[in-house]
Amino acid sequence: MTVAELEEHLAPIRHEYADPRSLILPALRYVQGEAGWLPPHAMAAVAEATGFSQAYVESVATFYDRLYIDEVGRYCINVCVTLSCMLRGSDELFEHIADYLGLDGEGTTADGMFTLARVQCIGACDRAPCLQVDSGVQLGPLEPADATCLIDDLRAEPAPARYDR
Amino acid sequence: MADPASSPGGSGAGGETPPVDVVSLTVNGRAIEAPKGTMLVDAAKAAGIEIPIFCYEPRLGAPIGACRMCLVEVEGMRGLQTACSTPVAPDMVVSTESELAKDAQDGVLELLLANHPLDCPVCDKGGECPLQDRTFRFGPGQTRTVEPKLHFPKPLDLSPLVALDRERCIACYRCVRFSQEVAEDGQLTFQERGDHVEIATFSGDPYEGRFTGNTIDLCPVGALTSNPYRFVSRPWDIKNTPSVCAGCSVGCNLEATERDNEVKRLTGRPEPNFAVEEGWICDRGRWGYPALRSDERITGPVLVDAVGRRTVLLDRAVNEAAGMLGRRELRVAVLLGEPITVEAGFLATEFATRAGNGEAMVRRMGIPGHGLDPLRALPGAQMDDLDRADAIVVLGGDPCAQQPVAELRLRKALRRGARVAMAGPRPTALDPSCQVTRTTPGHLQDALPIVAELIGAAERPIVMWDEADLAAEPDAAAALAALIEDHPATRAIELACDVSGPGLRALGVATAEDMLAALEAGEVDVLLTIQADPTTGPEGARWSRAIDGVPRIIEMSTYRSGVTDRADLVLPLLTALEDEGVLVSMTGRAQRLRPAARECADAASAWELLIALTHRLGRPVPDRTPAQAFSRLAAEHAAFAGLDYGELGTTGAVIAQGRGAGAGGPAARRNPAGDGLLVIPCRPVFGDATAHRSDALASVVEPTRVGLAPAEAERLGVRTEARVRITTPHGEAVLPLEVDSRLHEGAAYLFTGDPHAGAAALLPMDGGPVRAAVGVAQREQVEA
Ligand code: SF4
Ligand code: SF4
Ligand code: FES
Ligand code: FES
Numbered sequence: 001m002t003v004a005e006l007e008e009h010l011a012p013i014r015h016e017y018a019d020p021r022s023l024i025l026p027a028l029r030y031v032q033g034e035a036g037w038l039p040p041h042a043m044a045a046v047a048e049a050t051g052f053s054q055a056y057v058e059s060v061a062t063f064y065d066r067l068y069i070d071e072v073g074r075y076c077i078n079v080c081v082t083l084s085c086m087l088r089g090s091d092e093l094f095e096h097i098a099d100y101l102g103l104d105g106e107g108t109t110a111d112g113m114f115t116l117a118r119v120q121c122i123g124a125c126d127r128a129p130c131l132q133v134d135s136g137v138q139l140g141p142l143e144p145a146d147a148t149c150l151i152d153d154l155r156a157e158p159a160p161a162r163y164d165r
Numbered sequence: 166m167a168d169p170a171s172s173p174g175g176s177g178a179g180g181e182t183p184p185v186d187v188v189s190l191t192v193n194g195r196a197i198e199a200p201k202g203t204m205l206v207d208a209a210k211a212a213g214i215e216i217p218i219f220c221y222e223p224r225l226g227a228p229i230g231a232c233r234m235c236l237v238e239v240e241g242m243r244g245l246q247t248a249c250s251t252p253v254a255p256d257m258v259v260s261t262e263s264e265l266a267k268d269a270q271d272g273v274l275e276l277l278l279a280n281h282p283l284d285c286p287v288c289d290k291g292g293e294c295p296l297q298d299r300t301f302r303f304g305p306g307q308t309r310t311v312e313p314k315l316h317f318p319k320p321l322d323l324s325p326l327v328a329l330d331r332e333r334c335i336a337c338y339r340c341v342r343f344s345q346e347v348a349e350d351g352q353l354t355f356q357e358r359g360d361h362v363e364i365a366t367f368s369g370d371p372y373e374g375r376f377t378g379n380t381i382d383l384c385p386v387g388a389l390t391s392n393p394y395r396f397v398s399r400p401w402d403i404k405n406t407p408s409v410c411a412g413c414s415v416g417c418n419l420e421a422t423e424r425d426n427e428v429k430r431l432t433g434r435p436e437p438n439f440a441v442e443e444g445w446i447c448d449r450g451r452w453g454y455p456a457l458r459s460d461e462r463i464t465g466p467v468l469v470d471a472v473g474r475r476t477v478l479l480d481r482a483v484n485e486a487a488g489m490l491g492r493r494e495l496r497v498a499v500l501l502g503e504p505i506t507v508e509a510g511f512l513a514t515e516f517a518t519r520a521g522n523g524e525a526m527v528r529r530m531g532i533p534g535h536g537l538d539p540l541r542a543l544p545g546a547q548m549d550d551l552d553r554a555d556a557i558v559v560l561g562g563d564p565c566a567q568q569p570v571a572e573l574r575l576r577k578a579l580r581r582g583a584r585v586a587m588a589g590p591r592p593t594a595l596d597p598s599c600q601v602t603r604t605t606p607g608h609l610q611d612a613l614p615i616v617a618e619l620i621g622a623a624e625r626p627i628v629m630w631d632e633a634d635l636a637a638e639p640d641a642a643a644a645l646a647a648l649i650e651d652h653p654a655t656r657a658i659e660l661a662c663d664v665s666g667p668g669l670r671a672l673g674v675a676t677a678e679d680m681l682a683a684l685e686a687g688e689v690d691v692l693l694t695i696q697a698d699p700t701t702g703p704e705g706a707r708w709s710r711a712i713d714g715v716p717r718i719i720e721m722s723t724y725r726s727g728v729t730d731r732a733d734l735v736l737p738l739l740t741a742l743e744d745e746g747v748l749v750s751m752t753g754r755a756q757r758l759r760p761a762a763r764e765c766a767d768a769a770s771a772w773e774l775l776i777a778l779t780h781r782l783g784r785p786v787p788d789r790t791p792a793q794a795f796s797r798l799a800a801e802h803a804a805f806a807g808l809d810y811g812e813l814g815t816t817g818a819v820i821a822q823g824r825g826a827g828a829g830g831p832a833a834r835r836n837p838a839g840d841g842l843l844v845i846p847c848r849p850v851f852g853d854a855t856a857h858r859s860d861a862l863a864s865v866v867e868p869t870r871v872g873l874a875p876a877e878a879e880r881l882g883v884r885t886e887a888r889v890r891i892t893t894p895h896g897e898a899v900l901p902l903e904v905d906s907r908l909h910e911g912a913a914y915l916f917t918g919d920p921h922a923g924a925a926a927l928l929p930m931d932g933g934p935v936r937a938a939v940g941v942a943q944r945e946q947v948e949a
Contacts, residue, residue: 040368053351054367062356062365069368 001034001042006049023050024060028067036163037068065119066135066165072115073108075154076165078132081118084125088141093129094118096144100151113155134165190257204228205248205259206235216261217270217299219277219385220337221249224443226346231338232277234299236269237261245269274304280315280360281386282332290387292400296335315360323353323364323372325864326392326452327381331363334388340364340380347445348376349576349598364388373865375569375594375851378451382433382444391430393452393861398424406761407434407815409748410450411504411741413850414661415548415568416750417442417450418816421742421761428454428742428762438816440547441754447569448865449851456858457740457764461724465767467735479767483774485734487781489717495521495690498680501529502697503665506746506758507805508791509771510669511798513695516775519784521691528677529669530697532632532662532932536639536833539646545822546627546656547752548574554656556584556623558616560645561609562631562660565594566849566867568751571629571660575599586619588612589634590845591914592907606843606912607934609634610641613648620652631660633846636932640834661751662848668749671804671820678930684711691717695771696738698920700727705926706896721771724858726920737768744770746791747813749820755808756817837934839894842877842913844937846928852918869922870901871939872914878904881939890942891915891927893935898923899942913937 009030010023017023027050031042038061040054047054061067068076079085079094097116101109108115122138124130130140131147139150186201192209199208206216219232228250236245240258245265260266278300285291317331336355341364344353352372356365366372381389403424410417410431418438422430431451437444466482468475477485490497497520499513510529517525551557551574564571572594579585579598587593588602589609604611620626628649635642649655661667677699683689685707692715699708705727712718712731720732723740741748743763747755772791779786788794792810799805804820812818837843850856852867859866871891878884889902891913900922908914915937917925929935 043367053345053354055352055354055365056345058367059354059356059365063358 001031001045003045003048006031006045010049020050021052021060024052024057028057028061032067032165033162036074036165037071039071043069068165071108074113074159076115076117076134077151078117078119078122080120080122080124080128080130080132080138082121082125084121085129085140088128090129093131093142093144093147097131097147097151100148114151134163136164188253188255188257190253190255190259192259193262199253201253203253205237205239205246205251205253205257208253209248209259209261214261215302216248217303218249219295219299219335220339222339222342222383224347224437224445225339225342225383229338229342232335233273234270234277236266236273238263238266270303271305274300275308275310277335278304278308279310279312280332281335282314282316282330284333285387288330288333288387289390289395289397290333290384294387295385296387317363320390322392323366323389324377324392325371326448326861327372327377328390328392328395329364330388330390333386334362334364335386336362337385339383339385340389343376343380343383344372344374346580347573347576348374348379350374350376353380375447375449375565375865376445376573378448379433379445391452393455394422394430397429398422403429404761406759408742408759408761409756409817410446411664411748411758412447412450412453412853412855413568414664414667414751415442415570416664416748416752416754416756416817417446417570418756419446419450421454423762426762427764428457430454431742434815436815440549440816441750441752441756442548442570443573445570445573447850449569449853449856449862452861453855453859454742455861456855457742459724459858459860461858462765463722463725463729463735463737463768464765465737467729467732469733479736479769482734482736483777484781486719486736486774487778489719489734490520490691490693490778491782493522496688497521497525497691497693498683498689499525499527499693499695500677500680500697500699501527501665501669501674501695502699503530503663504741504748505529505665505669505696505771506744506748506791507668507672507755507798508746508794509695509775510665510672510674511794511802512772512775512779512786512788514672514674515786516779519779519782519786520693526680526683527674528680529665529674530663530699530702531666531669531676532636533676533678533930534632534636534932536642537632537636537659540630540635540642540649540657541659541822543646543649543655543657545753545819546658547754547819548658550625550656551575551578551627551658552581554578554583554623554625554627556619556626557586557629558619558626559585559587559589559593559629559660560612560616560631561589561634562629563589563591563593563847563849564629564660566591566847566851567631567662568660569850584619584623586615588615589631590909590912591847592905596907603909606845606909607638607837609638610644613641613644616645617648620649620655624654626652626655627658628655629658629660632662632666633848633932637934638834659751664748667751667753668747668755671749671753672798672802676930681708681711681930684708684715687714689715691715691719693719693721694726694728694732695721696723698722698726698728700926701920701923702925703928703930703932704895705923721774723768724854736774737765738774739763739765739768739770743768746770746772747795747810750817753820753822754817755805755813755820757810757813757815835931835933837936838929839936839938841892841936841938842911844893844928844935845909845912845914846925847872847914847916849916849918852916854918854920857919857921867916867918868901868903869919869924870903870916872903872905872908872916873939874908874910874912875904875906877908877910877912878902883939883941886941888942889939891937891939893927893929893937895929895935896923896926898927900924913939 124138127140197212235248586600
């Protein structure tokens with residue numbers, strides 16, 4: 001991703017953001033969509049294209065959990081562990097997925113396919129326990145076996161052209 | 166802390182303040198008054214009522230209300246108000262002690278401490294920590310928190326100079342605002358959110374800049390601390406002394422911390438001098454003090470005679486000096502370098518009538534600047550006048566590198582919307598932010614139309630002109646002076662090149678061209694150098710040869726120099742941080758040094774030694790202290806008329822300006838000597854001798870080097886060389902090469918500073934233009 005490409009992408013939407021600071025978020029989401037995460041050079045490109053300092057852009061990125069400044073896998077599996085899901089077995093669900101992926105808790109699999117994380121309420125308490133893959137629809141209620149199928153399916157998918165996260 | 170109300174009115178341009186409306190209000194049942202627009206916290210403070218604060222700091226811009234420490238109750242307003250961002254209003258009724266206000270203070274402190282490690286016993290800030298103080302004074306006294314506290318691996322180096330203990334941070338934003346809004350380096354920000362926020366730089370890069378240490382002074386807790394000062398002392402073991410930085414001609418006021426008779430730390434003044442540095446000091450000024458303990462320091466008097474070379478007692482050394490200077494037929498020369506206080510300079514002239522034949526010549530190193538008299542005669546300005554100027558032109562030089570703290574005032578002016586133009590041959594750190602006119606080397610006059618345009622359109626313009634550049638182009642100096650005279654509202658600030666120049670000039674001490682000629686003609690029997698090493702200064706090689714022919718040499722110096730090994734007698738001097746007396750800044754401000762420590766028992770002050778010498782010579786001066794010498798020099802020298810040593814206090818006073826002692830140097834432009842590229846001398850303070858001697862500054866010291874534009878380096882066939890040979894009519898040196906696309910073709914930028922590199926010696930004594938040949942360095946030269 002070059003600065004010029006990013007600027008080209010931002011050109012049609014720039015006018016929608018009266019405060020230029022607000023433009024940083026769509027810019028970050030766009031480069032994260034391309035790279036899957038926000039490597040330093042991508043944040044530097046956003047700084048260049050929006051006219052803010054690199055440090056400021058990074059400070060914005062770190063405010064949001066779903067903007068990743070550390071490399072993550074092809075799919076981010078976010079398991080809700082807030083109250084409703086917890087009462088309905090999110091701990092077991094999480095442990096099962098971690099086991100199945102060969103992870104010790106949160107983290108990224110060695111093959112770079114999956115990053116597993118605990119997240120707070122994702123707004124689908126009626127389907128607890130649930131999880132979300134990237135920004136996809138919340139999936140639930142899930143039995144551990146459902147999660148196994150889900151992971152197998154994801155493994156079989158071709159690599160996405162853009163990351164939706 | 167900083168109080169805008171205490172900012173003195175301008176002593177120069179636009180100092181008149183319009184009448185202010187006064188507002189009456191009640192605080193804690195007391196009727197008080199304050200100028201309209203004053204924040205409650207300042208109004209209360211002026212009336213002696215303390216409202217606790219953390220984030221409020223007017224020098225950082227408008228209040229942001231980040232910490233909530235200053236909550237007070239205001240009748241008729243819903244909830245509690247932040248006193249730091251609530252302006253006074255007529256008939257306001259405020260309580261800082263009501264139950265509600267007290268409860269808020271308790272609550273805020275309890276929450277600030279919820280994740281605070283309370284590791285005061287191992288915290289450098291402990292004992293001088295606003296968080297500690299306010300917790301004791303306003304806090305609840307005990308915590309109800311039972312949850313585990315947040316922990317970070319500690320500490321983190323933000324840079325080799327600044328350490329960060331993240332868990333101590335109370336997220337007040339002061340350091341971030343300094344970085345973003347004062348230094349404008351854009352490097353410090355918060356990352357993460359909520360109780361996980363931490364101060365960070367982009368992807369963990371080191372925090373780089375010339376002013377980073379100010380964040381340490383600003384931090385109200387022990388989150389940001391000085392690495393070189395880490396675990397060095399507890400506040401109850403130290404003594405703080407207000408003094409002045411002798412790093413450059415700005416003359417920033419600072420505070421020196423002493424322990425065990427050593428200077429352990431320098432900080433900005435807790436009560437800033439708003440007419441000078443506003444409480445900000447540069448990192449070179451802040452971390453230059455380890456130079457006091459460099460192995461180049463001369464630690465004892467040395468006598469060289471028929472017996473050999475040996476260390477002697479100071480008293481004996483002074484006797485020996487008197488013996489060498491006493492005979493009536495001797496022709497004596499006294500050469501002054503820097504830093505030299507005005508008292509030492511004055512006593513040197515007094516000494517001159519008592520030593521040898523009674524007609525010793527006293528000269529100073531520095532730029533003659535014969536053509537600068539008309540500029541120096543113009544009405545001057547103080548640094549705070551820059552806050553009121555609507556247009557500022559910098560002509561020549563590079564204040565960002567040579568008078569660092571001036572950069573912060575210029576940035577402030579830009580933020581305020583003033584027009585700022587930088588004109589000259591050097592790229593500067595301010596270029597991206599202001600109007601830039603890059604003149605061809607040697608053609609400063611090309612920028613005069615810009616000056617005319619800016620000052621013509623402004624009501625309160627200020628021109629900052631560089632001593633060295635305008636000395637080299639006297640015609641441009643004359644034209645600039647004429648231009649400014651045509652616009653009487655304009656004030657001028659000289660960007661002076663050395664810290665002793667303004668003071669010694671006011672005493673009528675001339676520069677040393679004729680002394681060099683006298684040495685060469687064999688007309689000097691005894692040479693006394695005081696903090697002066699002419700062998701590493703302009704035309705150093707010529708000085709070296711001339712000095713070799715002088716029968717007797719006495720050196721007074723803090724550090725070993727090119728003179729030391731040739732001297733018959735060496736007397737160690739104290740540094741400016743250990744000395745007492747007055748330095749005059751580039752804006753003509755006479756400010757007092759106060760001794761913070763005495764690191765070297767066998768060293769003395771120049772003024773002490775000069776007084777002692779007049780006694781031993783049998784014709785004592787009446788003075789015994791710098792104060793007495795000052796009162797005599799003030800009576801004798803018009804520039805200091807009316808000034809009183811005691812009344813200079815801790816912030817100084819402005820001397821009468823306009824008198825130069827311009828003897829020598831070209832009064833008209835002369836052709837550059839030599840062949841090749843025109844030399845542009847650059848004197849970065851971060852690359853000066855002290856910066857090279859201070860181990861703390863190792864990570865930021867600027868190398869002494871040659872700078873070339875890429876095309877120029879290509880043409881000369883040195884594009885890929887690490888080091889180049891540079892030759893002027895005055896000598897030759899092998900220096901590191903820096904290729905920089907911001908530099909002009911057709912010029913060699915000579916960055917001087919390291920006394921061992923021999924760079925300054927390539928320049929001419931008259932401060933006029935010179936050309937240099939730049940080429941590939943021979944292998945043996947590189948190895949040497
Ligand atoms: S590091 Fe210090 S100055 Fe910076 S936000 Fe934290 S407490 Fe404030
Ligand atoms: S700007 Fe000059 S006087 Fe001020 S702290 Fe830096 S070196 Fe010292
Ligand atoms: S608690 Fe899990 S979705 Fe709301
Ligand atoms: S001092 Fe008022 S909110 Fe921080």
